[in-house]
Amino acid sequence: MDEPPAAPLDPALIARFAAIVGDRNCIWRPDELRTYECDGLTSFRARPGVVVLPATRAEVVEVMRLAHRESLPIVPRGSGTGLSGGAMPVPGGVVLGLSRMKRIVEIDFANQWMRVEPGVINLEISKRLAPRGYYYAPDPSSQQVCTIGGNVAENSGGAHCLKYGFTTNHVLGATLVMPDGEVVELAGPVAEPIGYDLRGALVGSEGTLGVVVEVVLRILRRPEATRTFFATFPSTDEAGNAVSLIIAAGIVPAAIEMMDRLAIVAIKAATGVDWPDVGAALLMDVDGPVAEVEHTAAEANRLARAAGAIEIRVPRDPAERDTMWRGRKSAFAAVGRISPNYVVQDGVIPRSEIAKVLREIEALATASGLRIANVFHAGDGNLHPLVLYDAAIPGQETLAELIAGQILKLCVASGGSITGEHGVGADKAAYMDDMFTDADLATMSFVRCAFDPDVRMNPGKVFPTPRLCGDRPGVYVAHATERDGLAGRG
């Protein structure tokens, strides 16, 4: 995609942003803005008018007030690792980068929560907690670089969310700066906050409600034991069957990841793991108290063999386990070794449909002549097909986008979702209509409008067509019986 022309902001206005955050943290020169034109989805680009990098809540408030007075759109941004264009700027608008706000504010081990700023890196949280034997559960593959603020925006998952849940199950509260600069606390460390579940609405809202300046997270005690195994299979059919048997046996693994032949080839090329060339592989963790884990690991092993596993490897030590997991987590980047370009998808299907949908994806690959690698969170049916192409060949990028889109339609048709963890962003907004009716989307926009009536927060994302909030709803009109004095408003 060509770079859109920059819509320069008034230099006087830029100076006012610079006065809030300091010259060094206010970026406006075209060559420096380039870094901020896209997130991890590099085919979607736009040049912002200004990027501001506040260091404190007070600075965020000032930036938001100024943007409010000037009616400027705001796009919040963490590390920019998102894969759906959620942090793609509005041309000429403001990008609010939160990576300088990386304080760990408070940790309460006894009550199992901590308060952090949004720019803290996901993995840093668990590193900080490790000496006391605690951790933060959601582990997106980008956890070495992605920020907790971005995780909140996207409701990030990760391999281990099968057992432990998603970001939304681990966020207890948040401090939000509203589009007009007002600061609001949504819930907090104590259970049972009163009123609507606004933190539930916030997590996964993709930066469309406000700017998170602090997050309260649930922290967990490390499980006593983790058992990992890597099993190879002739094809994804047997591997899928193994997953079904394990789940049907009442085992809830911490993670079960599947990789197909092409994904294994790519991971080997990129990381040098000594995996065999097979049709499919599973990487699985079970964790919990030792005796429980020994039982479930043995049982899962037995079931994998019953399903036709060729070989089962158990890591000899934590280092070998880490190598196995690093292989899996590097899968997207690894595909870069076997193809100049690729499109990542993030569709979800009911687990029982895996074999069928994989065959349909294979048929799409055959028909289009493009290769498709599959890595996915098999336990919850979250597919990550990687459609490989070469942008140097005319028409291939368009074809790859088309095939990726058809995969999403397959997911929706099988009762699934267009995104399991990467978010809708700019990329998949056009597919929201496949999943939701106009009434569904209008109802979601009720939530948006309660926070951001001017639609200045990350506009153009999530919703397929621009939705304005319209007139603010009128004032309350008394019911006839109230007017007549038959009932009061207590």
Next chain:
Amino acid sequence: MTGAAGAMVREARDEDAIAGVRPRQVFAPASLAEASEVMALAARERLRLGFVGGGTALELGAPPRGLDAIVRTERLAQIIEYAPADMVIVVQAGVTLAAVQAEVGKHGQRLALDAPAPERATIGGLVATGAFGPLRMRYGAIRDLIIGVTLVRADGEIARGGGKVVKNVAGFDLPKVACGSLGTLGLIAGAAFRLHPLPEATTTVQLDALTADGVVAVMAAARDAQLEPAAAIAVTSGERLDLAVRFEGFGRGVEHQVARFVEVARAAGAAVRDATGSIWRRHDAIRAATPRLRVAALPTQLPEVARQLAGLALAWYPTLGVGFATGALDGAMLARARAALTGGSIVVEAAPERRAELDPWGPVPAAFAIMQRLKQRFDPDHRLNPGRFVGGL
């Protein structure tokens, strides 16, 4: 009387009252389409509506400012879809929790929600009240188990959020917005949930007559020992608290955890015995009692909770920091406890005799202005359970 198509209509009776406010008539739609017609009719005629499932939480909240009709969900009682291999179920609002458990139990599964009165409590009501039981310790509350919701809006439009797969971030999380919304945003007509396997083995260990500090200490010791109980309850016993801790899982794993927990508890000076079941019955009685409070505070604040609520019988979930209390309530005690437990909350879940005296919700939350705007968007005429929720929402 104009029935909305086939939706059954009758005159209301005393037992149809919500928080003491009696409606004039009762609708009972038998399908989603009928529910939509009822809601559209109510919009045209500007009827103020309440919603009733199993009627287990009708005393919760402030008296509505007025009710013209209630919509009962008892005829929306279909299990729409259950795919055991996917461990997901989609049900209409009027299905009881017990009916869900009976169906999924056939396949060795459960909805990991042990809310009170499962024979009567319906899915719609459980969502509307944000229900939970002791298993919340391991599996979360209903907000953590719900994956999809069907709402019939105040204007009669049908809106869905989420879906029927466990992992899904497409669009705003309407299922969570519905949880705990107490029928003030729309009629919850159906929902989808993730399921969990039924455990092979379950064992409860009971520790008698602990102090509040002792309960906190034992649970901390269990956490330090990396034990993973599925549920824990502390229930008033005289001036003290009995603690029951339940382990679930595969046989050997449970045995091993129980043995370790007994060691840990003895090391903490607690007397240990096998649970008799009576502690669960005492818990159930408190959760069903009238009058009743729901109390939330940080888990380590249990001693302060016990001090503030001295004289009441308490059933407390020690790792969650949530509990329920019953006994002689008065407004002064409630005000004092609310002031002492800053950051926490106390809700009067049921106190029909003292409605005028006991403020059911306490102070409005910090984000109340956003909540008001949310209500205004969903229900611009304020016809759905008007005034029942916090701050008159």
